[in-house]
Amino acid sequence: MNNTVLVYATRWGATTETAMEIIRVIKEKFNIDVDLINLKDKKTRNPDISNYDNIILGVSVARFRWAKEGKNFLKKKRNTLAEKKLFVFVSSGGAGDAFKANDIEKYEQLQKKWIDNTLEKFNLQFTSRKALGGRYVGNFADRGDNRDWKVIRSWAEEIGFIISEKESS
Ligand SMILES: Cc1cc2nc3c(=O)[nH]c(=O)nc-3n(C[C@H](O)[C@H](O)[C@H](O)COP(=O)(O)O)c2cc1C
Structure with missing residues (x-):
């Protein structure tokens, strides 16, 4: 087992990619x-994440909601997650559209809506988060x-920096 896990909930596969x-x-x-x-896999619907230090959570946003498995994960694991470094991304076509149109205000608003507000409901804080675009x-x-694969890669590097610092300290 590794020290870091990426847990995801997709509807049509963009989050997986x-x-x-x-x-x-x-x-x-x-x-x-x-x-x-x-x-979404029946066998890993309720995963044991207790031994990981770092959790990356990726969730599909569609029809104005998180994929329900993502929400259930926060609900079930909130106490465990509160002790971890949590990195969250959403696959949101809406956020991707705003980013592409260079409407940063709208992008930030959607990022807050889909990530910050959702985590707040579960009393959770993130180490880093990013609204990433999607595929309609x-x-x-x-x-x-x-x-935007450049944005995706640079966020992955940011995560890498943070978790590697921890691993070597
Ligand atoms: C039926 C449908 C509804 C959608 N609704 C939203 C939405 O409410 N907000 C949004 O930001 N993106 C919306 N999208 C775009 C999705 O965020 C995009 O398809 C995303 O990549 C889905 O991730 P997935 O393929 O991992 O399920 C919608 C897409 C579809 C096909």
Whole structure:
């Protein structure tokens, strides 16, 4: 078992791809392995996270809500999570649209709405967080994929710096 785990809840797979890229960058730049847990998988719906120091949580935002498995995870694990370093990202097409349009005010507003306010409800604090874009599908597919891989990679590096400092101290 590693010291860091990335736990995620996706609807259509964009969060999975973003998660994989974060893990890849942390391995490449810091030589740190990160475990991966899919909350939609029946076997890992209620994962034991007690032995990890660092938790990266990635959740899909659609239809104006977090994927329910993400919310359930916060609800069930709030006491354990309060003792960890918590990194949170959301796959949010809305935040991605605002970022792409350079509407930073709107972007910050959505980031606060989808991350800060959600964590606040569970009395949790984050070490770092980022609203990342997403990939629209179905009726919204023409809105495309607004993930910015540079932003994703640089946030992964930020996580890597923080967790590697801890590992070597
Ligand atoms: C039906 C539908 C509803 C969506 N609703 C929202 C929304 O309310 N807010 C938002 O920021 N993005 C919304 N999006 C964009 C999603 O955030 C984007 O598709 C994201 O990548 C989904 O992550 P997933 O593929 O991991 O489930 C919506 C997308 C779809 C297809």
